[in-house]
Amino acid sequence: KRRLSLCVGCGAQIHDQYILRVAPDLEWHAACLKCAECHQFLDETCTCFVRDGKTYCKRDYVRLFGTKCDKCGLSFSRNDFVMRAKTKIYHIDCFRCSACERQLIPGDEFALREDGLFCKEDHEVLEKATNSENNNNTTNVNNNNSSHNNNNNEGSNSGCQQLNLPAFSTMRLENVTLCCYRFST
Structure with missing residues (x-):
């Protein structure tokens, strides 16, 4: 028997052919998985981050939660010394x-x-x-x-x-x- 999957985004049951699973326990309709900040759709073509049950695109996650310079407050890129x-x-x-x-x-x-x-x-x-x-x-x-x-x-x-x-x-x-x-x- 198939288990019931509820979309974290809209709360409705997922009947779609594909379920997007983010982290072990968060399942989404493909149309519901969006960045909590910029509302960009998140799919297999982009990196998705989860914090406190919310999903973020890489750009917003780094901007909000990444390490920042103690003087200017801006984030670091991977190429920064x-x-x-x-x-x-x-x-x-x-x-x-x-x-x-x-x-x-x-x-x-x-x-x-x-x-x-x-x-x-x-x-x-x-x-x-x-x-x-x-x-x-x-x-x-x-x-x-x-x-x-x-x-x-x-x-x-x-x-x-x-x-x-x-x-x-x-x-x-x-x-x-x-x-x-x-x-x-």
């Missing part, structure tokens, strides 16, 4: 100091703060301003407590062995780690 800093991810062109807009490249020292991404120089200016406002001592620089220890001393010329980048000192400035991150796809 990106920069990562802890849990943040940026287009290469967006990986810039929030204060001076200088593009940061692998090997540059930077600070990832709650208020943005900063080059070493602008971070130090912000720290001095914060310290003078709070009447605190100068920022404590401590190379031994870095979360990314490249085993270099200040002024060493051997570079970052872990990421194979040119020499620079990795520093920890009051809970803000300045470190290197290389390109990844």
Whole structure:
């Protein structure tokens, strides 16, 4: 005995010759399977994504749910090179100091703060301003407590062995780690 198939799109019983099955338990009339956003018909010629019981074309799924740049908010294409800093991810062109807009490249020292991404120089200016406002001592620089220890001393010329980048000192400035991150796809 044939089991009864109900269309997720319209709720009616499916009597058609073909049933479109999306995910193990979602069945559709061919005329009912559409993108929840743009209402494009979805068939065997396009990729279909399901989230929270709704179907999406690839373009809308990536736009709504794909990983986005932490600076500009736009999605990444598969050909984009990106920069990562802890849990943040940026287009290469967006990986810039929030204060001076200088593009940061692998090997540059930077600070990832709650208020943005900063080059070493602008971070130090912000720290001095914060310290003078709070009447605190100068920022404590401590190379031994870095979360990314490249085993270099200040002024060493051997570079970052872990990421194979040119020499620079990795520093920890009051809970803000300045470190290197290389390109990844």
